[in-house]
Amino acid sequence: MATELTPLLRRKFEEYDHQEALAWLTSLDERVNWLNQTNNGAASSLNIEELFDLGHFDALIWKMRQHVCPVGRNSGDTPYATGEAIETWLSYMEDDLRDVIWSQQEATGQKSEGISRFTDTLRENDAVVTFNYDTLVERSISQADKPWQYGFKTENGQGTMVLKMHGSINWAIVPRGQVDNFGYPVLFRKEDQNTREATGEPAGETEYDYVLLHIPDNKLASRIKNRFLQMSNKQYGIGIAGLGRYKPLDAIPGSGRVWHNAGRALYQAKEIETVASLVQLIRCRRGPRAGCRG
Incomplete structure (x- = not known):
């Protein structure tokens, strides 16, 4: 792809x-x-x-x-x-x-039968490791009425972890002080014990100065279709990376959490399945007591 x-x-x-x-x-x-x-x-x-x-x-x-x-x-x-x-x-x-x-x-x-077959086999304590930017896997799991999460501590911690190694088109990177302007669920917001939130001063660190938000499905389409209206006063970045030196992985706040979870999922997996027909999808089947939220 x-x-x-x-x-x-x-x-x-x-x-x-x-x-x-x-x-x-x-x-x-x-x-x-x-x-x-x-x-x-x-x-x-x-x-x-x-x-x-x-x-x-x-x-x-x-x-x-x-x-x-x-x-x-x-x-x-x-x-x-x-x-x-x-x-x-x-x-x-x-x-x-x-x-x-x-x-x-x-x-x-709805034509993605391969993804549907893949997600039908998922269990709640499985983890999916993917480098794809699209949200087809998440959508398919939701359509199967199964719980899922991105593996961040701000979520409810239930369901299959979908670990987006290069980010996702429904992730938004916004300045720390503008989170409330969006009203989207927070995926990652770093707390620094040595920095007082009240100062409002940037720390000069991407992982602290910016927050990662999850754009809901019912808002994503309008965000994309109205992009040109937003560009004159662009207040957020797209939560995708892995674009070489132009936009490396650490440009996404919380990417370290994703990679940490993926490493633990692969290490603790009792069974690993790579789906050849779907680019870059890996299922990690863990034992009932294994966890990789970190």
Whole structure:
């Protein structure tokens, strides 16, 4: 799925007629293809992580070219300006990525028989480890009228743990002081014994300055469809990561909790099942006394 998403993102840019961004994407493809053909004659097929990672690196290269440019950063069409433009396009692509995943998920709809068969076998003390951004597994478990959780201490602690290793399209990253403006359930909010909440001063630490929220299903569609109305005053980030150096895993508050739980689930599992037909789904079947909330 990671490779399939890349051309869908390109089509989004074509819809918006982002000519400069499309020209840059074409240039990036050509350079990667040239490198691959030099090695083995095969054309490249960038997956999402590679696209964002190489894009981030390309922006850095352009900014370094500014070091040998005879004018300042803001003196017109400079290498630094190009690097900043690439970073802007990548931020647009991150937003578009959620749109694309949502569209693919809605197109799948009730037709995902493979996921249904998988979730039908789940027990309450199982854990599902997945690198997918969509919410098809959660939706399928809910439709089967089974309890589930993301494995954070703020939840009720009951049901199958769905451990989203790279985050999820229904997670929102918001500044600590703006949580009440959303009214969404809190998944992760770090408490620091050495920091007084009353000061309201940022600590300069992502895991403390930001809070991870769970966007309910009945709000997610409107959040995505009205994204352009929200972009002028964007107050939250999308809770997905694993996009190479552009957005590493620690950019999601609470990601350490997810990975900790996944490690314990795999270690304590009596049975591990990898679903080949569904990308990156792993079921960890634990004994009745095993736990991995940490």
